[in-house]
Each structure stands twice: as structure tokens, then as C-alpha cells.
Amino acid sequence: MQLLEERILAEGKVLPGNIIKVDGFLNHRVDTGFMDRIANEFRRYFDVGRITAVLTAEASGIPVATICAHNYGVPLIFAKKAKSDNIENGLYRSEVFSYTYRKTVTLILSTEWLGPSDRVLIIDDFMANGNAVQGLLDIVSQSGAALEGIGIVIEKGFQGGGDRFRAMKGVRYRALAVIDHADETGMSFRKYL
Amino acid sequence: MQLLEERILAEGKVLPGNIIKVDGFLNHRVDTGFMDRIANEFRRYFDVGRITAVLTAEASGIPVATICAHNYGVPLIFAKKAKSDNIENGLYRSEVFSYTYRKTVTLILSTEWLGPSDRVLIIDDFMANGNAVQGLLDIVSQSGAALEGIGIVIEKGFQGGGDRFRAMKGVRYRALAVIDHADETGMSFRKYL
Numbered sequence: 282m283q284l285l286e287e288r289i290l291a292e293g294k295v296l297p298g299n300i301i302k303v304d305g306f307l308n309h310r311v312d313t314g315f316m317d318r319i320a321n322e323f324r325r326y327f328d329v330g331r332i333t334a335v336l337t338a339e340a341s342g343i344p345v346a347t348i349c350a351h352n353y354g355v356p357l358i359f360a361k362k363a364k365s366d367n368i369e370n371g372l373y374r375s376e377v378f379s380y381t382y383r384k385t386v387t388l389i390l391s392t393e394w395l396g397p398s399d400r401v402l403i404i405d406d407f408m409a410n411g412n413a414v415q416g417l418l419d420i421v422s423q424s425g426a427a428l429e430g431i432g433i434v435i436e437k438g439f440q441g442g443g444d445r446f447r448a449m450k451g452v453r454y455r456a457l458a459v460i461d462h463a464d465e466t467g468m469s470f471r472k473y474l
Numbered sequence: 475m476q477l478l479e480e481r482i483l484a485e486g487k488v489l490p491g492n493i494i495k496v497d498g499f500l501n502h503r504v505d506t507g508f509m510d511r512i513a514n515e516f517r518r519y520f521d522v523g524r525i526t527a528v529l530t531a532e533a534s535g536i537p538v539a540t541i542c543a544h545n546y547g548v549p550l551i552f553a554k555k556a557k558s559d560n561i562e563n564g565l566y567r568s569e570v571f572s573y574t575y576r577k578t579v580t581l582i583l584s585t586e587w588l589g590p591s592d593r594v595l596i597i598d599d600f601m602a603n604g605n606a607v608q609g610l611l612d613i614v615s616q617s618g619a620a621l622e623g624i625g626i627v628i629e630k631g632f633q634g635g636g637d638r639f640r641a642m643k644g645v646r647y648r649a650l651a652v653i654d655h656a657d658e659t660g661m662s663f664r665k666y667l
Contacts (some may be wrong), residue, residue: 304584
């Protein structure tokens, strides 16, 4: 998505450890009008007319996923990060290793809110090694829901997560911008159709 | 808000410890169409035409605050919960005691995203004792921004937070539903104009 790449170049910062910050429009201060354009771009790749829910994980993916769900006319569901070891019953759960926080967190979702009659589009702001999205896939699988696809705003292509999902049979995956290289001198984007 | 009270009565659950769960439409599975009606209701109490941002705290307030910001045509800003003691510079911060998690958390917001030229509407899903919103007020104060008001979807009136803000001079506060009593036998709402 040309406009997205332009904003990443204009406003993004590369921090040590290959951390790419675009928190001025995506996930700290959120440009809600631009999120409409993101939601529209995802319509090109996914059949949003037949989904029953948008699914994301707390916390930074929630704003963009909320606007997607709103614009597609379906509920937003977000998996929570478990706050204690004392997890109640009635939950789907998946353990994921967080690259950002360098520890394992358990994603949880009440079994009330997702089931076999659902068709889900997973949306997240960033894809690095793909662990968070893998956790969401696990939860979708546990629920018996069908997967429409996985939509990511920005993929860090050099961390392998996106290619993992592109290689999965029967999974529709799309990232709107794929950064293949980033350091203090600049960034380069992957071109793919 | 009549429709909100009806949904709380129809779908809400009261758990031990006066925990009120409405996660089927507000903060786990989010009814995005209903959030439009919430956003419209807040327009009755706040001059959203002159705000420059909606502010909330991660994580459960983000969906409703995102739709408010989207519908008012302004950015959404959310304060994050600090994940380590090693907090970088360039941040507004406020320590708040979390009733839900029974520990102190530090809310942080980059100084880049809020300043003296801003006029802010604080939106959150729940008000209990008011500590999270007090933390957001502290951050607004540190930034030099003006406060348009505080809009809460559901206030637990018996926990005192709402009355604390109603008593503050110069602060416009509105909760769309105020639960004054809740136990396994039912709930009752405060009537106020």
C-alpha cells in the first residue's frame, strides 16, 4: 500500500534491536481517518462480506482491528493477556512467546464469544516472528471457527513471521507493507502482488 | 442511557467481588454498531467539535474510545501500561493502583503525542474507584492540554470514583449508566439528569 509505505518512511523511526516505531499514526496516537483507508485496503484481499467477527490480541492491535470491524459491520473480539496463573474455566488459551517483552504470555478468549458458526478475519498492527498471530490461529482452531484470513498492517519481513503464514496451505495472508530491511540509514520495502 | 441500561440488565453478569461483566458487547467481544450509539450519546454532553483527541488507557477502554475518536474525526491516544521499570525518557507518567489487578501500574504516554495546543476528551469503558481516570487526568495536566471532559460508559456508583469527579470544580463528567447496587439478585441504576 503506497500511502502506508510513504507514511512509514516519513514518520517511522528505527530503534536499536530492529524496533520500528510508527506510534504517531498506528498504535499509540492513532490516526483514525487513516485507519479507514487501511480497512478499505484489506477489503481488496479478504471477503469481509462473509466474516462474522474480526479477531485481534491486546493491546496495540485493538485500534486498527476495531475500525476494521466497525467498517465491516461485525463485532470486534480481542484475546486478552492473562494477568495471573489462576485462569478461570470456559476459556480458549494459547501460550505465546512475546518478542517485545521477552517472556511467555497466555492469550485467553472466553469460549462464549467464538464458536463453529463463526468466520473470522484476524487483524494485527505488526507482524514480527508471528508468535502472537500463531496464538490467535490456535484459538480459532480450538473454537471450531473458520478462518477467512490474516491481515497485517506492517510486517517486518526480516523476522520470518509473514513467510511462515504465506507457506501455510489454505491460509490467506496479507501484509499491507513489508519492511525487508531497516536500520538507522533507512528502510526498504518488499514488492509483492 | 436507556438502551445501555437494558443491555446491562439483559446481558450483564455480577461476579463475586462486585465485578460486573458486560464483555459480550463492551470489552471482550465488542458490538461495534452499538459503540456508534454510545459515541453519539456522548455528543449530548461534550462539545466534540472542539476536541483534538480522545484519550484512554490500555486495554479495555480502547475499542469504545477508538470508535468515539473515529466518529468525531480526531486521533485516538491511549496511555500504555509500562512493562518494565526501565522507562525511557520523553514520557508523561502516572502511577495508579489497579483495582482489577491489585497492584500499582505506571501509565505512560509519549510527550510527542499530547501538548498545550490539545483539547482532550477522556473516554473509558468502566469507572470503579477512578484511579485509572485520575492517572489520565494527571497526564493531561502534565502535558498542558485542556480537558473537555470525562465520558464513561458504565460507572459502578457504589465504588465512589464517579462522585469524586462530579465534585471536581471545572471538570465535566458523564457516565452513561450508573450502577448503584449489584448482587446476584439484580442491579439498580441511578437516575440523574
